[in-house]
Amino acid sequence: MRQTELAKEQAYVARLYRRLDELREYTERRLDDVFGQGAVGTMQNRSERDSFADMYTRRLSQLWAVENALCFGRLDRADGETLYIGRIGLSEDDRRLLIDWRAPVAQPFYRATPASPMGVPRRRHLHTRGRKVVGIDDDLLDLDGLTDADRATLNGEAALLAAVGAKRTGRMRDIVATIQAEQDRIIRSGLDGVLVVQGGPGTGKTVVALHRAAYLLYTHRERLSRRGVLVVGPTPTFLRYIEQVLPSLGETDVLLSTVGEMYPGVDATAREDPRVAAVKGDARMVEVIKRAVQDRQRMPATPVEIDLGDRRLVLEPRTMEAARARGERSGRPHNQARAVVVRHLLNALAKQAARQLGKGSGTVLDQAELADLEEELRTEPAVKAALNRLWPYLTPQRLLIGLYASPERLEYAAPHLTPAERELLRRDPPRLGEKGWWTEADAPLLDEAAEVLGEIDEQVLRASAWMAAEELAAAREIERADREFELKYASEVLQLTGLADIMDAERFAARQRDDEDRRTVAERAAADRTWAFGYVIVDEAQELSPMAWRMIMRRCPTRAMTIVGDIAQAGTVTGARSWDEVLRPYTGGRHRVETLTVNYRTPAELMTVAADVLALIAPDLRVPRSVRETGERPWAVRIGSLSDELGDIVRKEIVDGGRLAVLVPASLAAEAGAAVTAAVPEAAAGPGAAALDAPAAVLTVADAKGLEFDTVIVVEPERILAESPRGTGDLYVALTRATQRLGVVYTGALPGVLARLRPLENDPRRPGGDGTGLGVEGTGR
Numbered sequence: 001m002r003q004t005e006l007a008k009e010q011a012y013v014a015r016l017y018r019r020l021d022e023l024r025e026y027t028e029r030r031l032d033d034v035f036g037q038g039a040v041g042t043m044q045n046r047s048e049r050d051s052f053a054d055m056y057t058r059r060l061s062q063l064w065a066v067e068n069a070l071c072f073g074r075l076d077r078a079d080g081e082t083l084y085i086g087r088i089g090l091s092e093d094d095r096r097l098l099i100d101w102r103a104p105v106a107q108p109f110y111r112a113t114p115a116s117p118m119g120v121p122r123r124r125h126l127h128t129r130g131r132k133v134v135g136i137d138d139d140l141l142d143l144d145g146l147t148d149a150d151r152a153t154l155n156g157e158a159a160l161l162a163a164v165g166a167k168r169t170g171r172m173r174d175i176v177a178t179i180q181a182e183q184d185r186i187i188r189s190g191l192d193g194v195l196v197v198q199g200g201p202g203t204g205k206t207v208v209a210l211h212r213a214a215y216l217l218y219t220h221r222e223r224l225s226r227r228g229v230l231v232v233g234p235t236p237t238f239l240r241y242i243e244q245v246l247p248s249l250g251e252t253d254v255l256l257s258t259v260g261e262m263y264p265g266v267d268a269t270a271r272e273d274p275r276v277a278a279v280k281g282d283a284r285m286v287e288v289i290k291r292a293v294q295d296r297q298r299m300p301a302t303p304v305e306i307d308l309g310d311r312r313l314v315l316e317p318r319t320m321e322a323a324r325a326r327g328e329r330s331g332r333p334h335n336q337a338r339a340v341v342v343r344h345l346l347n348a349l350a351k352q353a354a355r356q357l358g359k360g361s362g363t364v365l366d367q368a369e370l371a372d373l374e375e376e377l378r379t380e381p382a383v384k385a386a387l388n389r390l391w392p393y394l395t396p397q398r399l400l401i402g403l404y405a406s407p408e409r410l411e412y413a414a415p416h417l418t419p420a421e422r423e424l425l426r427r428d429p430p431r432l433g434e435k436g437w438w439t440e441a442d443a444p445l446l447d448e449a450a451e452v453l454g455e456i457d458e459q460v461l462r463a464s465a466w467m468a469a470e471e472l473a474a475a476r477e478i479e480r481a482d483r484e485f486e487l488k489y490a491s492e493v494l495q496l497t498g499l500a501d502i503m504d505a506e507r508f509a510a511r512q513r514d515d516e517d518r519r520t521v522a523e524r525a526a527a528d529r530t531w532a533f534g535y536v537i538v539d540e541a542q543e544l545s546p547m548a549w550r551m552i553m554r555r556c557p558t559r560a561m562t563i564v565g566d567i568a569q570a571g572t573v574t575g576a577r578s579w580d581e582v583l584r585p586y587t588g589g590r591h592r593v594e595t596l597t598v599n600y601r602t603p604a605e606l607m608t609v610a611a612d613v614l615a616l617i618a619p620d621l622r623v624p625r626s627v628r629e630t631g632e633r634p635w636a637v638r639i640g641s642l643s644d645e646l647g648d649i650v651r652k653e654i655v656d657g658g659r660l661a662v663l664v665p666a667s668l669a670a671e672a673g674a675a676v677t678a679a680v681p682e683a684a685a686g687p688g689a690a691a692l693d694a695p696a697a698v699l700t701v702a703d704a705k706g707l708e709f710d711t712v713i714v715v716e717p718e719r720i721l722a723e724s725p726r727g728t729g730d731l732y733v734a735l736t737r738a739t740q741r742l743g744v745v746y747t748g749a750l751p752g753v754l755a756r757l758r759p760l761e762n763d764p765r766r767p768g769g770d771g772t773g774l775g776v777e778g779t780g781r
């Protein structure tokens with residue numbers, strides 16, 4: 001019975017792959033045709049050709065991305081119809097062969113239960129290896145309608161358990177084949193408003209958020225592909241870990257970014273003391289930045305002399321103060337208010353010069369003459385220098401560097417910070433050409449400063465570009481009519497070519513205009529500080545400081561967002577204590593919260609240990625229920641010296657083809673890294689791609705946020721607790737990174753909260769183990 005079923009499914013899946021191959025060949029041929037047209041032709045032809053080339057290339061990469069597990073499910077509906085569910089939709093001669101997992105009719109594949117079968121008596125999971133079907137599992141949802149043979153194949157959780165128990169590869173995989181009902185509800189939740197997904201470690205928050213991005217792009221492509229989707233993650237290593245998930249779901253145009261990468265043109269990757277980052281992330285910095293700018297607008301209390309060689313001009317304090325007040329009253333940001341201030345000062349100087357030249361004294365000044373004089377003075381180097389000193393153009397970088405460098409400036413800008421906090425902000429300027437000076441906590445401050453300073457000159461230039469109102473209206477009308485025609489044409493082409501699902505008409509039309517910017521939406525968005533995204537997803541959101549939230553919210557004025565995180569895992573002082581506290585200023589309390597409760601990563605044995613730590617952080621939060629047990633209790637071992645013994649322990653714990661992480665307090669990163677790489681040369685010390693690909697990696701807890709490994713060894717938990725103001729959160733994160741095994745290594749004392757660990761006395765894994773010095777008796781389970 002099973003064999004014939006398998007053979008039938010194999011035949012169907014083979015047909016799907018044949019169709020996929022046909023589509024690839026067809027698209028490749030079309031692409032060749034397009035390129036075959038060569039570079040000749042009119043401008044219109046050329047840009048049309050480029051648009052097609054671009055579209056076919058995208059379509060091809062989508063068709064190649066879905067090769068693995070193209071089809072993974074089948075729904076047998078009560079009305080007799082059978083639907084196959086897969087990564088994309090495929091059809092042939094108007095017949096649906098495969099349904100995209102995101103389509104509404106595919107929903108019962110994830111949500112139907114025996115209690116609510118949604119018109120689907122049977123759901124089938126297909127397991128494939130390459131193009132071969134190697135197994136099937138059925139969930140029988142309508143138990144009355146089953147034959148005995150059907151009952152024999154009942155095996156609901158096999159697909160999920162196989163997926164969650166598999167060895168990790170160092171890269172997150174998609175879960176389209178095994179999305180669970182509570183996750184599916186979140187993935188398909190409506191686009192608008194702020195959705196918060198709270199969930200303990202390993203509940204799939206990250207993977208769910210990414211599938212939600214893919215779902216939203218599929219369902220609202222018109223709206224989202226134009227403005228783009230931004231995913232914010234905690235570290236560059238984490239982004240690397242998740243970067244393949246969306247492409248494997250056929251979505252490539254999403255910008256992944258850390259907070260440190262969000263300010264264009266600045267690579268904010270330098271490390272700093274968490275206490276400094278805490279001050280920089282505090283909401284009081286809004287006022288500090290505002291005052292730092294005001295500090296640069298203060299006028300001298302004594303006259304300023306301007307030496308023009310043959311004569312001298314003087315700016316009196318009264319004049320300068322009046323200019324400043326005008327700048328302030330203009331309500332414009334600093335760089336744009338400069339025009340107002342400069343005009344006032346130049347006017348005063350011109351009048352003075354005119355008096356000196358004996359013109360205008362006692363009479364009404366000729367306006368044209370005065371304007372000429374102002375222009376003349378504007379280009380005088382001595383005048384320019386004086387004006388620049390009085391009201392300098394400022395970039396956010398210049399403002400912050402100047403602020404950190406000067407105790408006086410800090411004192412003026414931050415009277416509401418303590419002297420100790422101001423001292424934490426003090427920092428010498430970068431050396432000439434020094435790269436990598438900015439830290440992650442600087443990025444939101446640069447962004448804040450950019451708001452207060454305004455763009456340099458651009459708006460002034462735009463405002464001065466004069467055009468008669470009627471002329472402008474006529475030009476706009478022509479543009480609108482052209483645009484309508486282009487859009488109509490574009491949607492017809494997209495319908496005809498069957499490419500409507502990968503590109504929206506607006507974008508296609510834009511591509512046909514000669515002057516279109518050929519960068520992808522993600523590339524354009526990354527380079528533009530003022531870009532407003534169509535949708536924003538924030539992962540590990542509990543870590544974000546109030547200043548980082550301000551920057552992220554600026555990128556999403558519509559507040560169409562998904563925010564995922566776990567309050568209990570917050571490691572920074574500025575991190576969130578409650579979602580409501582964080583979000584209320586931006587949502588007025590109108591955000592909705594969904595909770596995930598099942599842990600797919602960490603086995604029950606590990607969560608028992610982690611639960612004791614969670615009880616210290618938030619007694620009211622429950623640990624998520626683990627879907628599986630491994631039968632292996634986590635262990636603890638006390639050693640004499642990290643340098644001498646840690647490497648050996650790690651070497652013995654490495655499993656062939658698996659991934660292991662050694663999680664250490666920041667102060668021990670160098671020592672532990674050296675010890676491990678000496679014993680295991682292929683091991684990686686520190687974050688980056690190597691940490692994901694190597695069989696073993698030494699990481700701080702902060703660097704391991706959001707990641708997972710088959711085996712985790714936590715080093716010196718006592719120090720992890722002591723080293724950061726939210727050390728308990730860090731320890732909780734460290735204990736919940738493993739999918740299989742967990743061990744703890746320490747030299748001093750084991751924190752009481754880890755008493756459940758199994759002491760490794762006289763264990764062969766313990767180097768030179770003689771049973772001495774083990775500080776705990778595991779209570780175990």
Ligand SMILES: Nc1ncnc2c1ncn2[C@@H]1O[C@H](COP(=O)(O)OP(=O)(O)OP(=O)(O)O)[C@@H](O)[C@H]1O
Nearest residue numbers: 163175178179180201202203204205206207600706
């Ligand atoms: N429905 C599912 N089917 C298969 N695997 C799943 C499913 N849901 C989650 N997982 C797996 O569980 C692991 C944990 O998921 P994820 O990293 O998204 O959790 P998280 O809630 O973000 O965790 P943390 O907050 O601890 O970083 C991942 O390996 C993910 O692929």
